Amino acid sequence: MEKERFQIAAPHFLGALCLLAPYLGLLAAIFYWLAKKYERAEFDREGRNAINFQAIYFLAREIAALSLLIPSIAIEHQASLVGMAFDVKVIHCLSFVIGILTVTGFGFSLLAGYKTYNGLDYRYPISFDVIGLVTRRK
Secondary structure (H helix, E strand, O other), X not given: OHXXXXXXXXXXXXXXXXXXXXXXXXXXXXHHHXXXXXXXXXXXXXHHHHHHHHHHHHHHHHHHHHHOHHHHHHHHHOOOHHHHHHHHHHXXXXXXXXXXXXXXXXXXXXXXXXXXXXXXXXXXXXOOOHHHHHHOOO
Protein backbone atom coordinates (compact mmCIF):
# COMPACT_ATOMS: atom_id res chain seq x y z
CA MET A 1 0.00 0.00 0.00
CA GLU A 2 2.77 2.43 0.94
CA LYS A 3 4.81 1.51 -2.13
CA GLU A 4 1.77 2.11 -4.34
CA ARG A 5 1.14 5.53 -2.76
CA PHE A 6 4.74 6.50 -3.41
CA GLN A 7 4.52 5.31 -7.02
CA ILE A 8 1.44 7.49 -7.53
CA ALA A 9 3.24 10.52 -6.02
CA ALA A 10 6.57 9.84 -7.77
CA PRO A 11 6.04 12.15 -10.80
CA HIS A 12 5.58 15.08 -8.42
CA PHE A 13 8.70 14.20 -6.44
CA LEU A 14 10.66 13.78 -9.68
CA GLY A 15 9.79 17.37 -10.53
CA ALA A 16 12.00 18.44 -7.63
CA LEU A 17 15.01 17.43 -9.74
CA CYS A 18 14.71 20.87 -11.36
CA LEU A 19 17.29 22.05 -8.82
CA LEU A 20 19.94 19.85 -10.46
CA ALA A 21 19.09 20.81 -14.04
CA PRO A 22 16.08 22.72 -15.39
CA TYR A 23 15.03 19.95 -17.77
CA LEU A 24 15.74 16.97 -15.53
CA GLY A 25 12.53 17.11 -13.48
CA LEU A 26 10.39 17.40 -16.59
CA LEU A 27 12.15 14.57 -18.43
CA ALA A 28 12.07 12.26 -15.41
CA ALA A 29 8.34 12.88 -14.91
CA ILE A 30 7.65 12.26 -18.61
CA PHE A 31 9.57 8.97 -18.70
CA TYR A 32 7.96 7.79 -15.46
CA TRP A 33 4.49 8.70 -16.73
CA LEU A 34 5.09 6.92 -20.06
CA ALA A 35 6.19 3.78 -18.23
CA LYS A 36 3.30 3.73 -15.72
CA LYS A 37 0.29 5.45 -17.34
CA TYR A 38 -1.43 2.24 -18.46
CA GLU A 39 -1.10 0.44 -15.11
CA ARG A 40 -3.64 2.50 -13.16
CA ALA A 41 -5.75 5.59 -13.73
CA GLU A 42 -4.06 7.31 -10.76
CA PHE A 43 -0.64 6.98 -12.39
CA ASP A 44 -1.97 8.60 -15.54
CA ARG A 45 -3.80 11.42 -13.72
CA GLU A 46 -0.96 12.37 -11.36
CA GLY A 47 1.66 12.00 -14.07
CA ARG A 48 -0.30 14.37 -16.32
CA ASN A 49 -0.68 16.89 -13.49
CA ALA A 50 3.04 16.82 -12.72
CA ILE A 51 4.11 17.04 -16.37
CA ASN A 52 1.73 19.90 -17.14
CA PHE A 53 3.09 21.90 -14.20
CA GLN A 54 6.74 21.07 -14.92
CA ALA A 55 6.33 22.00 -18.59
CA ILE A 56 4.88 25.42 -17.75
CA TYR A 57 7.61 26.13 -15.20
CA PHE A 58 10.30 24.89 -17.59
CA LEU A 59 9.03 27.25 -20.31
CA ALA A 60 8.89 30.18 -17.88
CA ARG A 61 12.47 29.57 -16.73
CA GLU A 62 13.71 29.21 -20.29
CA ILE A 63 12.00 32.43 -21.41
CA ALA A 64 13.59 34.27 -18.48
CA ALA A 65 16.98 32.72 -19.27
CA LEU A 66 16.75 33.67 -22.94
CA SER A 67 15.75 37.18 -21.89
CA LEU A 68 19.12 37.43 -20.16
CA LEU A 69 20.80 37.37 -23.55
CA ILE A 70 19.27 40.67 -24.67
CA PRO A 71 20.87 42.91 -22.00
CA SER A 72 24.09 40.87 -22.16
CA ILE A 73 24.45 41.57 -25.86
CA ALA A 74 23.52 45.21 -25.32
CA ILE A 75 26.29 45.61 -22.71
CA GLU A 76 28.90 44.41 -25.22
CA HIS A 77 27.84 46.96 -27.82
CA GLN A 78 27.09 49.92 -25.60
CA ALA A 79 29.53 52.62 -24.60
CA SER A 80 27.28 54.52 -22.18
CA LEU A 81 27.90 53.81 -18.50
CA VAL A 82 24.29 54.74 -17.65
CA GLY A 83 22.99 52.20 -20.17
CA MET A 84 25.36 49.55 -18.82
CA ALA A 85 24.21 50.17 -15.24
CA PHE A 86 20.58 49.76 -16.35
CA ASP A 87 21.37 46.57 -18.26
CA VAL A 88 23.21 45.10 -15.27
CA LYS A 89 20.15 45.78 -13.10
CA VAL A 90 17.95 44.03 -15.67
CA ILE A 91 20.30 41.04 -15.63
CA HIS A 92 20.16 40.90 -11.83
CA CYS A 93 16.36 41.10 -11.85
CA LEU A 94 16.03 38.34 -14.43
CA SER A 95 18.48 36.18 -12.52
CA PHE A 96 16.38 36.71 -9.41
CA VAL A 97 13.23 35.72 -11.34
CA ILE A 98 14.90 32.52 -12.55
CA GLY A 99 15.90 31.70 -8.96
CA ILE A 100 12.39 32.34 -7.66
CA LEU A 101 10.86 30.19 -10.41
CA THR A 102 13.26 27.35 -9.63
CA VAL A 103 12.64 27.45 -5.88
CA THR A 104 8.85 27.74 -6.19
CA GLY A 105 8.76 24.93 -8.76
CA PHE A 106 10.78 22.78 -6.36
CA GLY A 107 8.47 23.66 -3.46
CA PHE A 108 5.24 23.07 -5.38
CA SER A 109 6.55 19.72 -6.62
CA LEU A 110 7.39 18.57 -3.11
CA LEU A 111 4.05 19.82 -1.76
CA ALA A 112 2.15 18.03 -4.53
CA GLY A 113 4.10 14.83 -3.90
CA TYR A 114 3.48 15.02 -0.16
CA LYS A 115 -0.26 15.65 -0.55
CA THR A 116 -0.65 12.96 -3.21
CA TYR A 117 1.29 10.49 -1.08
CA ASN A 118 -1.15 11.16 1.78
CA GLY A 119 -4.14 10.52 -0.49
CA LEU A 120 -5.19 14.14 -1.02
CA ASP A 121 -6.05 15.60 -4.40
CA TYR A 122 -3.61 18.43 -5.15
CA ARG A 123 -3.93 20.91 -7.99
CA TYR A 124 -0.98 23.09 -8.88
CA PRO A 125 -1.66 26.83 -8.74
CA ILE A 126 -0.27 27.36 -12.25
CA SER A 127 -0.93 24.60 -14.73
CA PHE A 128 -2.30 24.20 -18.24
CA ASP A 129 -3.18 21.04 -20.12
CA VAL A 130 0.05 20.87 -22.12
CA ILE A 131 -0.25 17.11 -22.68
CA GLY A 132 -3.79 17.54 -23.99
CA LEU A 133 -2.59 20.15 -26.47
CA VAL A 134 0.21 17.91 -27.70
CA THR A 135 -1.76 14.67 -27.90
CA ARG A 136 -5.06 16.07 -29.19
CA ARG A 137 -6.01 14.55 -32.51
CA LYS A 138 -7.00 16.78 -35.37
